[in-house]
Amino acid sequence: MEPRKVDPATVNVWRCEAVVTVVALSSSAVLVALVRLPGPILGAMVLAASIAIVVAWVLPSAQYQALDYEVDEAGISIRSGILWRSQIRLPRVRIQHTDVSQGPLQRRFGVATLKLYTAGSRYTRIDLPGLAHDEALALRDALIARTGAGSGV
Amino acid sequence: MSNLDGDTQRRLHPLSWVFVLAAFAKQFLVPLAAIVFFGARDDGSLWGLLFVIPLLVAAIWRQMAFRYAFEADSLLIRDGWLFRNVRRIDYRRIENIDTERGLLHQLFDVAEVRIESSTGGKAEGRMRVLSLEAVQELRERIFDERSRTAPAAEPATQAKVDEPQVLLHLTPGELLRYGLIDNRGLVLVVAFVGLLLQANLIDWARNDLIAVNESIAALGTGMLVALAIAPVAVLLVVTRLLSIGWAVVTLYDFTLTRQASDLRVSYGLLTRVALTLRLPRIQSVRQTQTLLHRWFDRVALTVDSAGDGVNSEQQDGRQAAPRLRWLAPICTPDTAAEIIRMALPMTDATADPDWRPLAPGARGRIFRKTLLATAAILGAPAAALLSWGSVPTVLSSLLLPLLVPLAWWRAVTYTRNARWALTRDVLMFRSGWLTRHLHIVPRNRVQAVKIRVSPLDRRQRMGTLIVDTAGAGATSGPVRIPYLESDTVARLAQALYRLEGDEFPISSPAPR
Numbered sequence: 001m002e003p004r005k006v007d008p009a010t011v012n013v014w015r016c017e018a019v020v021t022v023v024a025l026s027s028s029a030v031l032v033a034l035v036r037l038p039g040p041i042l043g044a045m046v047l048a049a050s051i052a053i054v055v056a057w058v059l060p061s062a063q064y065q066a067l068d069y070e071v072d073e074a075g076i077s078i079r080s081g082i083l084w085r086s087q088i089r090l091p092r093v094r095i096q097h098t099d100v101s102q103g104p105l106q107r108r109f110g111v112a113t114l115k116l117y118t119a120g121s122r123y124t125r126i127d128l129p130g131l132a133h134d135e136a137l138a139l140r141d142a143l144i145a146r147t148g149a150g151s152g153v
Numbered sequence: 154m155s156n157l158d159g160d161t162q163r164r165l166h167p168l169s170w171v172f173v174l175a176a177f178a179k180q181f182l183v184p185l186a187a188i189v190f191f192g193a194r195d196d197g198s199l200w201g202l203l204f205v206i207p208l209l210v211a212a213i214w215r216q217m218a219f220r221y222a223f224e225a226d227s228l229l230i231r232d233g234w235l236f237r238n239v240r241r242i243d244y245r246r247i248e249n250i251d252t253e254r255g256l257l258h259q260l261f262d263v264a265e266v267r268i269e270s271s272t273g274g275k276a277e278g279r280m281r282v283l284s285l286e287a288v289q290e291l292r293e294r295i296f297d298e299r300s301r302t303a304p305a306a307e308p309a310t311q312a313k314v315d316e317p318q319v320l321l322h323l324t325p326g327e328l329l330r331y332g333l334i335d336n337r338g339l340v341l342v343v344a345f346v347g348l349l350l351q352a353n354l355i356d357w358a359r360n361d362l363i364a365v366n367e368s369i370a371a372l373g374t375g376m377l378v379a380l381a382i383a384p385v386a387v388l389l390v391v392t393r394l395l396s397i398g399w400a401v402v403t404l405y406d407f408t409l410t411r412q413a414s415d416l417r418v419s420y421g422l423l424t425r426v427a428l429t430l431r432l433p434r435i436q437s438v439r440q441t442q443t444l445l446h447r448w449f450d451r452v453a454l455t456v457d458s459a460g461d462g463v464n465s466e467q468q469d470g471r472q473a474a475p476r477l478r479w480l481a482p483i484c485t486p487d488t489a490a491e492i493i494r495m496a497l498p499m500t501d502a503t504a505d506p507d508w509r510p511l512a513p514g515a516r517g518r519i520f521r522k523t524l525l526a527t528a529a530i531l532g533a534p535a536a537a538l539l540s541w542g543s544v545p546t547v548l549s550s551l552l553l554p555l556l557v558p559l560a561w562w563r564a565v566t567y568t569r570n571a572r573w574a575l576t577r578d579v580l581m582f583r584s585g586w587l588t589r590h591l592h593i594v595p596r597n598r599v600q601a602v603k604i605r606v607s608p609l610d611r612r613q614r615m616g617t618l619i620v621d622t623a624g625a626g627a628t629s630g631p632v633r634i635p636y637l638e639s640d641t642v643a644r645l646a647q648a649l650y651r652l653e654g655d656e657f658p659i660s661s662p663a664p665r
Contacts, residue, residue: 090650119623122631
């Protein structure tokens with residue numbers, strides 16, 4: 001099977017989250033600076049904040065580009081990461097249980113995160129964010145459908 | 154629930170309350186005694202005792218209400234005092250039955266029992282205390298039921314005779330070596346110093362020392378050097394002696410036996426510990442060899458079992474202490490190989506595995522990384538020394554060039570020693586520079602496989618492979634093989650993810 005992308009709508013979710021975080025952090029810093037600090041430092045902080053907002057806008061689409069997943073008869077593999085790239089492969093017999101979760105923003109954009117739990121020690125939970133909600137449910141059903149009766153350990 | 158009411162139900166040993174009391178004494182009285190004895194705080198901490206009494210009554214009551222029973226395929230445990238809790242544990246899910254017997258337990262012929270299932274973390278069942286016959290019955294019931302309900306699990310080993318076979322027994326000589334290598338004594342010395350600090354004993358010692366100092370000033374240089382070296386030497390000897398004592402007490406009469414498809418471990422002089430390891434549930438085996446081990450030609454072997462979780466410490470704060478599951482605290486490499494064969498019956502012992510090296514660029518990268526890391530750590534102090542004057546300048550200009558060959562030596566030794574192999578059934582990884590590790594993971598125990606590629610890795614077309622198993626982390630985490638060629642790492646991940654299959658030179662092309 002070919003690697004598949006997640007729902008592009010998730011880029012908007014990540015953007016909103018990142019921009020809100022940056023704005024919340026930088027505005028409080030700038031407020032403090034307005035009262036206490038001289039002009040040049042204030043200017044530098046405003047500049048840094050605007051750069052951060054641009055990054056917050058651009059980064060999610062890069063993240064989206066880097067994220068894909070592939071399901072085959074043995075299990076699922078997920079690739080992610082922009083600079084530090086990783087690929088995690090999880091055999092379907094090792095899936096102990098699954099969650100499909102949605103935050104408020106995710107609900108607004110109709111996406112969900114599929115969480116796969118294993119009995120491992122380092123990677124006890126493997127997340128696949130940004131799936132369309134229906135797709136997340138379908139993927140979950142597809143992954144656990146053929147899981148045997150083994151204990152997964 | 155009828156099994157818990159009729160004649161089939163079992164209770165704890167009638168003397169259980171003694172052990173509840175003993176545990177309480179340990180928890181509350183010892184710190185209290187310390188407070189009273191050392192007089193660190195005397196603002197009415199004794200009133201705390203009043204809160205202990207209701208807790209104690211509740212705990213004893215709970216022990217009295219404790220029941221367990223054997224069902225056809227599961228163990229029933231009823232626990233609780235006001236809130237009753239009935240737990241049913243499938244025999245097949247029970248990983249370990251561990252017992253612990255302190256001096257008091259040995260006096261009354263009883264044992265404290267922990268039953269662990271594959272959930273990990275907290276022990277599923279805890280029985281304080283059972284008579285030895287009851288423990289024997291528990292073991293037999295659970296293990297018999299299991300072999301009946303899971304007939305296909307271990308056909309090869311079931312067929313063999315059921316009489317126990319001793320795989321390893323540590324003689325006092327071996328324990329002595331273990332103590333020398335382990336150096337646990339340092340911990341005891343540190344604890345002792347901590348106690349001294351707590352008790353303000355340092356104060357008078359310091360006063361005395363100042364007086365001594367003044368007389369020292371009159372001595373010559375040679376005497377001063379001797380005076381500086383003597384305490385270090387004494388400390389070294391004392392810590393080693395303590396380590397040996399510690400080893401003898403905790404690991405006395407260490408015996409590893411094999412019985413049907415289980416490995417049994419028992420050890421301890423004052424507190425006897427007995428552990429059961431089910432062969433089919435062994436997740437991985439690790440062999441460690443420190444520099445000292447190599448001088449004595451010995452190794453240490455531990456296993457990860459599915460019952461031991463990462464969180465055991467946090468979840469069961471009282472007596473969690475995730476026990477290191479020793480197969481052998483110390484043994485010769487040959488014995489280790491034999492035990493590994495026994496612990497992982499699927500490994501093909503006859504054929505030497507096809508050991509493969511790391512990527513060719515690995516040596517250079519380790520060299521540069523070591524050099525940069527040490528330079529970063531030593532840089533600031535070195536710069537500070539340089540501004541001090543001529544003697545430190547000469548010293549550091551002598552030391553810095555030494556770093557280069559040292560880093561090179563590390564890189565060369567590491568890459569020469571680091572080898573991995575993938576056979577039909579196991580993944581093996583040998584690593585380490587001064588301390589050597591060998592990590593063996595059966596392929597059908599792999600939980601998840603991860604490839605990580607850093608920007609540096611990408612430039613040199615390399616990657617790190619991380620293989621996660623259950624029960625790792627109690628000792629040292631999952632297997633991590635760094636500096637593999639990206640093509641190799643992709644194939645390896647693909648092969649491991651299938652959980653079974655061919656040896657390494659995989660004929661199919663690398664995925665993606």
